[in-house]
Amino acid sequence: MLKIATWNVNSLRVRLPQVLRWLDENQPNLFALQETKVEDEKFPHTAFKESGYNVIFTGQKAYNGVAILSREPPQNVLKQLPLADADQKRFIAATYSISNGNNPFDLRLVNLYVPNGEAVGSEKYIYKLQWLKQLEKFLQQEIKQHKYLVILGDFNIAPSSLDVYDPIKWEGRVLFSEPERMHFGQLISMGFFDALREISQEPNTFSWWDYRTFAFRRNHGLRIDHILITSHLAKYITNCYIDKELRGAQQPSDHAPVIAAFKDVP
DNA sequence: ATGGTCGAGCATCGA
Numbered sequence: 713m714l715k716i717a718t719w720n721v722n723s724l725r726v727r728l729p730q731v732l733r734w735l736d737e738n739q740p741n742l743f744a745l746q747e748t749k750v751e752d753e754k755f756p757h758t759a760f761k762e763s764g765y766n767v768i769f770t771g772q773k774a775y776n777g778v779a780i781l782s783r784e785p786p787q788n789v790l791k792q793l794p795l796a797d798a799d800q801k802r803f804i805a806a807t808y809s810i811s812n813g814n815n816p817f818d819l820r821l822v823n824l825y826v827p828n829g830e831a832v833g834s835e836k837y838i839y840k841l842q843w844l845k846q847l848e849k850f851l852q853q854e855i856k857q858h859k860y861l862v863i864l865g866d867f868n869i870a871p872s873s874l875d876v877y878d879p880i881k882w883e884g885r886v887l888f889s890e891p892e893r894m895h896f897g898q899l900i901s902m903g904f905f906d907a908l909r910e911i912s913q914e915p916n917t918f919s920w921w922d923y924r925t926f927a928f929r930r931n932h933g934l935r936i937d938h939i940l941i942t943s944h945l946a947k948y949i950t951n952c953y954i955d956k957e958l959r960g961a962q963q964p965s966d967h968a969p970v971i972a973a974f975k976d977v978p
Numbered sequence: 979a980t981g982g983t984c985g986a987g988c989a990t991c992g993a
Binding site for chain 2 (some may be wrong): 726747749757771773774775827830836868922923924925926927963965966
C-alpha cells in the first residue's frame, strides 16, 4: 500500500497545525506542498521530524515555495526546473525507495507549483506557457529514465469542462484557456495518466475555490491540482479523491488536498 | 455590476 498526496497550503506557517493533523490522520508515504511562502531559514522542519517525516524544501520570502514530506528518505534531490527561472521557487523533485511488500522499487516524485498566469495575454501568462514548455522538455527525459514517475502539485490548469463549475463563463480565461489545456494534453500524450480520472468521471470535483464570493459554499470551484502517473503506476491505483473537509475548516487554504492510493506492484 | 478575500508584511502585490 502506497499513499501519495498534494496540497497547496497557501502559507505553511499559517497552515502548519492543519498539515500536522492531516499527516497524522492520513499517514501518506509522500506529501507534496505548494505555496509554502517561507524562506528556507524559517522553514518549520523540526515539527515534521517529530512526526516521523523527512522533509526537503526550497522557498523564498512571501511568494511560491515547495516542499516534500516523506516516510522514505529522499535521494537525487533537484530544486530547480532546468532552463526555467531560478528566482521563483516552484519545483522540487526526489527519488524514494518504496518498500512495496518485500519487492522495493524507486519512485521519482516531481512536485510543481505552475505559474498562475494572472490573465490571458499578460506577461505572467506568457511566462506560464514558457515554463510549461520547459517542463515538457524536462519530463521527456525524465519519463525515459523512471518507470515509476509521479508529477503532482498545483498545475493552475483545469483540463476539461468537467473540471470547471461554469465552463461557458470560464472559456478562454486564465486557468481554462485553450493553450493551457493544450499543455496539459501534451503531458497526457507523453504517457501520463490523470490519477483522479482513472478512478472517477464525476463532474464538479474541484480542488480550488476562490476565497471571494462564497465560492466554496456554492461549490464554484476548479480542479487545478493534479496527480499524474505513468502507466506502470496507473495499473495499480486503488483510489484517488479530493479531501474537501479541509477547505471547509476554520482558516482554510483556498485549495484542498488530492490523495492517490496504490496496491503493491507485483 | 471588473467587485469580493486571503497571506505576506506594512503599501501593495499576487492569487
